[in-house]
Amino acid sequence: MIRLNKYMSEAGVCSRREADRLILQGRVLVDGKTAQTGMQIQEGQKVELDGKPVVKKKKERITLIAVNKPRGIVCSEVSQGGDQNIIEFLGYPRRITYAGRLDKDSEGLLLMTDDGDLINQMMRGANLHEKEYEVMVDRPFNERFLKDLEAGVYLKELDVTTRPCRAERIGKRRFRIILTQGLNRQIRRMCQQVGLTVKALRRVREGQVQLGGLKLGKWRYLTDEEVAILKSL
Secondary structure, eight states: OEEHHHHHHHTTSOOHHHHHHHHHTTOEEETTEEOOTTOEEOTTOOEEETTEEOOOOOOOOOOEEEEEEOTTOBOOSSOBTTBOBHHHHHOOSSOOEESSOOOTTOEEEEEEESOHHHHHHHHOGGGOOOEEEEEEESSOOOHHHHHHHHHOOEETTTTEEOOOOEEEESSSSEEEEEESOOOTTHHHHHHHHTTOOEEEEEEEEETTEEOTTOOTTOEEEOOHHHHHHHHHO
């Protein structure tokens, strides 16, 4: 079973919202009867718009790529004036969008796809989808700093305490942190709250997908195994 508006969208006729409008106008028939908004149909039922058949195209293989986003590129689908957005930067021939933002001043792994259901699945915080980052701050820190991050930090601007996480030192001013949530500018806010300023931030992993040796500004297709793992979350 599939909702009629989704069927029409996947058939390339219109967006789901437009499909609902057309259904309300009585222009859509299912098996010769006037369709109703919110209805579901099953395989084999005949759908018509203004008397013409609506046939869902065979679903193509989803596009799922990993990008090593440089600093200065904005995660947005609309023009940012003087800043280049990720869509313009990639110039990919099909419509794809990002699954989890990286702010303008951050770099590293960004997953992009044309599968909206997969994006929604990945973005649900309840899935505890891990994201790993390497961070450099403005001055050396002690072990108390890492413990404070791991315990959870109250962010006054967002009125929320961050989930417990894992953090470990990788240098005098560098550490690695693994989060299971994606609040706005979360790591920068957490560090600021405990007295340090982030100078550089790079995402190196999402779930089982690693940035690895992917060069800055380049992208690659995910492997079948990586796609299967993401879809199973």
